[in-house]
Amino acid sequence: MQIPAELLYTKTHEWVKRGANDIVVGITAHAQEELRDVVFIELPKIGKSVKQGEPAAVIESVKAAFDIYAPVSGTISRINDAVAKSPQLVNQDCYGTGWLFAISPSSPDELSALMPSGEYAKQIQVETH
Amino acid sequence: MGIPLIFERSVAGRRGYFLPPSDVPRRDPADVVPQEQLRSTPPPLPEVAEFDVIRHYTKLSQLNFSVDTHFYPLGSCTMKYNPKLNERIAALPGFAWLHPFQPTEHVQGMLALLYELEQLLCAITGMSAFTLQPSAGAQGELTGLKIIAAYHRRKRRTRSTILIPDSAHGTNPASAALSGFSVVQVKSGPDGLIDLKELKQKLTDDVAALMLTNPNTLGLFERQIQEISAMLHAHDALVYMDGANMNALLGIARPGDMGVDLLQLNLHKTFSTPHGGGGPGAGPVGVTKALEDFLPVPRVRKSGKRFVWVERTRGTIGRVHGFYGNVGVLVRAYTYIRTLGREGLVRAGQTAIINANYLKAKLQPTFPVPFNQFCMHEFVVTLKALKAYGVSAGDVAKRLLDYGFYAPTVYFPLIVEEAFMIEPTETESKETLDEFVHALIRIAEEAKSDPELVRRAPKRMVVDRLDEVKAAREPNLRWTTTNKLGAVPKPVGG
């Protein structure tokens, strides 16, 4: 199970990549496997303000819809138009071209609440038992 | 073999219906309507002959399962026989060919029927008054929720929360949200019923009402319903009952006697009106005397020997239907209730419960029943043991189609893993139930000996499993060559 070491993770299966000006968010391999075929993604509007732990986007498979939670508070700075057009990118490359949106964080110390890869690996191990 | 689309049968110049010639002077529409408001190109509807239409829609119908042809053990849907007598009465021109604004002297028979139907529903449910306007159960829920909001508004307070059990039908939280309420879920206890401790904890001063189904979606009667109602009433909150499972209560108990304040019925369930492949239904809402003033208008009143429409009441929430409700459906339900009468309704309720318990007893050795006690008109089994063979409840549902049975409700209620919710109804014979048991047991054996067969099912229908992912990712919702939301589908045979 892929859990890239350079990323941070949330309890709700989002990954976070720290960039120069903003942080990029996507869902983990574990999450996309549970979802199966992604058919649609409802991305937030650029400029929308989000709060840590609250729903920011929705991801849909044929039979279910799931919230994607903002890992930190801030404003949406970018969204991935490619994944909106081709939702299957989330299944194919969830850490790369399947990224979802980016946030300009308002409180950078919120990042300390996120998990490093080792801790996330332990969490999903517990979950699958 | 599949069937081409009606558009693919189109031949330029064909017509399926002819109108009488005009007996008034002919007119050029451009003489009376500005040119720019006239249609410039005719709609590309199919051009087919009457016989083309007969062949097409007759053959197409034969691709369907239906209650008339197959057993539908769908939990909480009450797929009972739809009596043809109901159709005959509803089609009488004296009912079918009335304009909603004809003078009341012209429609006394219609109004008498609507009035009497309201009385009958009150007698059956123990509620004090009904509105017949809502077009379906979900619209009935919406109506009930608007009444709940109005009740609290009149008491000059805002209560913004509705409590809903985790076993509830999806329309319950959807209706609550549509009505501007927020939803708080109440967990079921280990016995599958509402957990009173949980309920007490969640019962804050912001709670407007509890929405529950009784019996619940596990087919279990909420035995503490009177305590539950008392708890809600002590907070001056209301009890709304989703009456989808009313078939279990006919001649057993009445919601009005349980402390229920509002209730919607689904006439296309308990009261035998046909499902039509997705409606029309009707969702009348019954209330206690205290809430009668809030009911939608207009309402039928008896004035001496005459019936009249009353257009205004002090507290009405307004109108939910363009006219008076799904009258054609109401006539069918009225006919059914008068046909069965008191003896027939009681027998229906009892037989529904016996049929369900019989089916449960026969299936239980093979399929565990998570909440194992006598059920009412429906019950839930879990198929999670078949996961060991890589077979899911969804797969078994598809394999049932090959055996000539529509599948039970799958994956609902959400609180049971790999659930099948099964409701036979009272109109199924013992022989049909035995055949169904036999088929399910065979499929459980197939799951062990030949799981691929079950996973690939169905194989005997006109199509195999459909690519739903493609349908969702590349929506093709109409036949056309020019619009990106449609495409000319590939030829039928693939």
Add this chain to the structure above:
Amino acid sequence: MDYTPNTDAQLYEMLKAIGVSSFEALIEMVPEPIRQPTLNVPSGLAEAQVIELGEDLAAKNRSLKHVTSFLGAGAYQHLVPTVVDALSARGEWLTPYTPYQAEASQGTLQAIYEFQTMICELLQMDVANASLYDGASSVAEAAVLAFRATERPRILVSEAVHPHARQVLATYLSGTSAMIQEIPTVNGVTDMEALGKALRDDVACVIMQQPNVFGCLEPMAHASELTHRPGALFVASVYPISLGVLQPPGAYGADIAVAEGRCLGSPVAYGGPGLGLFTTTSALLRRIPGRLAGCTVDQAGRRGYTLTLQTREQHIRRERATSNICTNEGWLALRATIFLSLLGPTGLREMAMLSLEKAHYANERLREIPGISAAFDQPFFNEFTLRYSETVDIAKVHRALAKAGFVGGFPLAHWYPTLPHTTLWCVTEVISQDAIDGLIDTLKRMV
């Protein structure tokens, strides 16, 4: 009489198989104090008795077979081809469930796909759903969609939209933060100047009806253009048969187009069941309420149909669904599909033209009667508003008409107190010239 096949003997056998000796053992969960084993309703009846009862009640009504009605006002009597009744009565169309198990429902699903296609073509819109309850609730659902999609609170509605639709709209939006603002009319059509002034950037949508409640044709293209300037959505509520002749909503830029579709192949039936038509542009696809049938392929590559985009709906999204609708009007949608197949483009245009011609004939002859004049100077399709002079007692006239077998136009004062001597008349292809002439003769004698 009842419909339970199992005999008492069989039921006892089944109780034994369950492991109980009596039925009461099965309901021990139901507390004694609330048990109610008897129902206070009349005894059951045999079939012949039910028929007698039904026919007696029906006979107490004067149906449109026995009176000539000039009523429209949102409910329109059009011809229903025999084939529609014959085909839709089949048990395979009347009695299936909602088509969730697609492989067992290819008939219903393909019919819905055909319906969606035809409605898109008729209204010239991109997407149609499988139907909503009726025209009135479709107007309400359109407003809810616009409110949620634009995240703006103000809903502008012309006062010439049918009052019942406006009432249902108000009921649906109560308890939300949406605000409804009515746009007045001038000379029977929506006041474009007032509309322009009301169109600020807090407006979610503008709702207008074509033809409007008075039968008058509205400047829909102009209104649509005004509406789009501040980024609001234009919602058109239309009359399906009229689209055989009139410009469809897609042609004048409607974002959402709705209608009461019962006139497409189903009888008036005292106003219900209805058939809510709901269409949008492709941009609004994800926000559409109700079911959608989509075409796809099966594992062997064969064409098939399935419900799709279900994640919008209540059984999945629950409180975040686009609507709470579950059961809709499937059987009437099927009837509409058969109807439109039979009529085709030529038949539909003929039906519309007959209605237009007969209405204009009736209108001219009525206006020849002293004391009767046109209320508004506007073009119309098949419905028009007439003003009586103030000396005329409308109620008396209409009672006399009823005696002669006619139902006269709908008195508008009921809905519009500022229109006291005004009545709304509708003529469709079902009314003969003889009947119209008979109406004129009767009226001439009393006015």
